[in-house]
Amino acid sequence: MSERRGTDPQVDVCVIGAGQAGLAAGFYLQRADRERRRRGVGELSWVVLDAHDRPGGSWPDTWPSLRLFSPAAYSSLPGWPMPRWSGEDNPPASHVVAYLRDYEQRYGLDVRRPVRVHEVRRDAGERLRVRTDHGDWSARAVISATGTQSRPFVPAVPGADDFEGTQVHTAGYRGPAAYAGQRVLVVGGANSAAQVAADLLPVVERLHWAALRPPRYLPDHVDGRVLFETATQAVRDRAAGRPTPGVASLGDVVAVPPVREARDRGRLRAVPMVERLTRTGARWPDGREEPLDAVVWATGFRPALGHLRALGLAATDGRLLTEAPAGGTMPVQAAGEPRVLLLGYGDWCGPASATLVGVGRPAREAVAAVEALVDRADRVDGVDGVDGATGSGED
Structure with missing residues (x-):
């Protein structure tokens, strides 16, 4: 892909992925931009790039009978509760797809699709270059919210290559x-x-x-609410060096x-x-x-983070190292690279952040971190606001 320095659309924040994590980030970015405009301190420009050709993230790719762990009322993204499911049990995947589609439309989130991100790399002027199949974007920060669905994991079982079924x-x-x-x-x-x-x-x-x-x-009365509370407490206990004797985990x-x-x-x-x-x-x-x-x-997935490989971020055991931003409590920031935020991959980037009910708090902290980064950059540059970019620049 050719270099087009100076002509690529520029934003403060580029969100990669428009599943539940990317939409939660978009909600808080929109709210932060609106508040900054109200206070007269400048805009916060942003865009969400999504590889899919339809809303819903990975949910449309699941099997029809898949059910949420919790009732609809306890499976909501920030701002708007998931509508009630008419059935007697927990909502199916189709109900989640409709909710995510309507959520995106309700808030008018700036999602560009289908746009596949090939890589993120460091660029001149303390910016990051986001390379896609529809041209490049220049961003001060990137929120990676690509999930895991595109990286299914199959264990190495002897004889699997010979099985004829x-x-x-x-x-x-x-x-x-x-x-x-x-x-x-x-x-x-x-x-x-x-x-x-x-x-x-x-x-x-x-x-x-x-x-x-x-x-x-798990006991029959346990659903996503209890799992979220347990995961949150476990993260707090680990951070404080305390044992985590809880009887439930997201693996049960x-x-x-x-x-x-x-x-x-x-x-x-x-x-x-x-x-x-x-x-x-x-x-x-x-x-x-x-x-x-x-x-x-049914052996799980791995984080889809190949687009960040060029940054050389620290990793261990197949996952990137994360830390809480200054003043934050959630480990949503890539270790050693404050311009990269990781959202929705699992407990290592926020308690229960891979769930609908759990992604809101990490998303809020990720957006607060990038907003602080933008403010620091503006003070260094001696500029009030951003460099003429808007959240609706054209490809």
Whole structure:
């Protein structure tokens, strides 16, 4: 991609990703800009770049029966509660998609799509250059909110390359119809595995649910509210050097109604992890073999952060190191690079920040951090406000 210095649109803040985290950031950016204008201290220009061609982030790519952990009233982004779901149980993915679409429209957030970000790199004049398939942007700060859906993780299980049946990760699972009458192995020990297994049970000939350790169900009354509170307290305890003896974690299985029903009927039972896949099935450590037609990998995702590779940010165990900005309490800032904020990837960038109910507080702190950065840059430059940019500049 060619350099176009001096001609690229300039903003104070570029948000990458318009899923739930990016929209929460957009809400607080819009509010901060409005407040700055009211106080007469200059604008805060911003834009959200999204690789998808439709609203909703990764939610439209999930399977139809996927359910939220909590009722709609406890699954809201900042500013506007999620409308009630007409059903008796927790809302499905389609309800979340409609909510995110309407949220974006309700606040008139400046989302450009489809725009795929290739990389972010340091540029002259203390700015960052955001390279995309629709040209470059110049920004004082970047809020990365790309989530994990585009990086499904499949463990290295012996024999997987030789298995002749179907293999799909939950990123590509679209419901049980394709598996009717088949013998299916679901691999994974957390919520996605439990929900997919419950989804498949009514149609498959035989279901095996394999996990590294026996899945632990949370009490039936526990939902996203309790998980958020537990995750928040755990982060506080770790920061203070205290033990975290909580009984719940986001890795445990929430008994949403379809999972609860299958469990209570004795049909949803996990077995130990397979030793290997064979050409026609799977073998367990005790020597038992079972024929299989398909394997569904419900084994999680990794953060989609390849666009930040050129910055050489500090990382460990596959995740970037983060820290709380000056005056903040959430670890939303990339360690050693205050111009890069990370939002919505997990507890390491804010308690329960990968959830609808949990992303609001980290988003607020990320926006406060970039606003402080912009103010410092303006004081250094001797400028009141930004350099002529607006949040609605053209590509």
